[in-house]
Amino acid sequence: MPPTDAEKRQAAREVIDILQEIATLLNTNLNRQQLSYCVSLIENGVNPEALANVVRELRAQYPQPSEESEPDGK
Amino acid sequence: MSKSQEERVEHALTQLLEHILPSYPGEDPAAADERFDDAFDFAFDSINSAGAPLIASNVNHVSDLIKHKLVRDNGSPERALRFGNLYSKLLSQPVLNQKWAMLHFLYKLSE
Numbered sequence: 001m002p003p004t005d006a007e008k009r010q011a012a013r014e015v016i017d018i019l020q021e022i023a024t025l026l027n028t029n030l031n032r033q034q035l036s037y038c039v040s041l042i043e044n045g046v047n048p049e050a051l052a053n054v055v056r057e058l059r060a061q062y063p064q065p066s067e068e069s070e071p072d073g074k
Numbered sequence: 075m076s077k078s079q080e081e082r083v084e085h086a087l088t089q090l091l092e093h094i095l096p097s098y099p100g101e102d103p104a105a106a107d108e109r110f111d112d113a114f115d116f117a118f119d120s121i122n123s124a125g126a127p128l129i130a131s132n133v134n135h136v137s138d139l140i141k142h143k144l145v146r147d148n149g150s151p152e153r154a155l156r157f158g159n160l161y162s163k164l165l166s167q168p169v170l171n172q173k174w175a176m177l178h179f180l181y182k183l184s185e
Contacts, residue, residue, distance in 0.1 A: 011169045018164050019176060025144060025153050025160075026184035037090035038179060041121070042172050044079045044086070048179035050124030054117045055094065055183055062113065064096045 015039070030055075087117055131174040137161050140181050 003011070016036055023030045030038065038055075042048055091113055097106065137157075144154040164173060 008169065011167060015164070015167045015170045018160050018167070019170075019180070022140075022157060022160050022164075022177070023180050023183075025157055026140065026180050027147075028180055028183045030180075030183070031093070034090060034093050037086045037093065039170070039176060040086040041083055041090065042175045042179055043170070044082045046083060046121045047124035047126065048172075048175040049182050050121045052179050052182035054120045057120075058091070058094050058113055058117065062095050062109070065098055 083121070084118070087121070088114065091117060131178070133165075133174040133177065136174055136177045136181055140177065143181070143184065 016032065016039065019039065020030075020032050020035055023035055034055075038051060041051055091110065095110060095113055140157055140161075141154040144157055145151055148154075161177075164170070164177075167173075170176065
């Protein structure tokens with residue numbers, strides 16, 4: 001019998017739980033929502049290395065307001 | 075990449091950017107829109123021009139890379155052991171197809 005929609009959603013949540021814990025162990029600073037969109041991108045064929053570079057580049061180009069206001073050389 | 079896949083990628087990328095790009099207090103809305111468009115163009119071009127991953131997708135290899143990194147970065151095996159447990163659980167999950175790519179992505183982002 002094929003899995004029901006509810007079972008699929010439960011399985012998807014479990015995968016995100018696992019990936020989120022791995023992302024935390026690796027200090028990637030991805031929150032659950034950001035991680036979910038990255039999973040969707042990679043499941044749809046996006047190159048993982050390119051996506052990692054994009055996330056890093058965007059974080060560098062567009063720092064969070066709090067990070068931006070830190071005085072230099074601290 | 076099929077048409078529907080491309081649409082899913084564009085949608086997910088838009089959502090990801092909305093959750094990564096900060097909003098700056100007092101910023102002019104038109105400037106914020108332009109900033110978003112620039113970021114989207116950069117991201118979309120980057121992932122489109124990247125093509126397929128260059129290295130062979132070996133899920134056990136990337137798992138070993140992560141374990142070694144966790145031991146090296148933390149100086150103790152606890153996190154690596156925790157990862158090993160999570161990795162076994164992940165392998166048994168049917169809904170995630172791109173297991174190697176997801177682990178490779180997290181490993182690359184952690185560098």
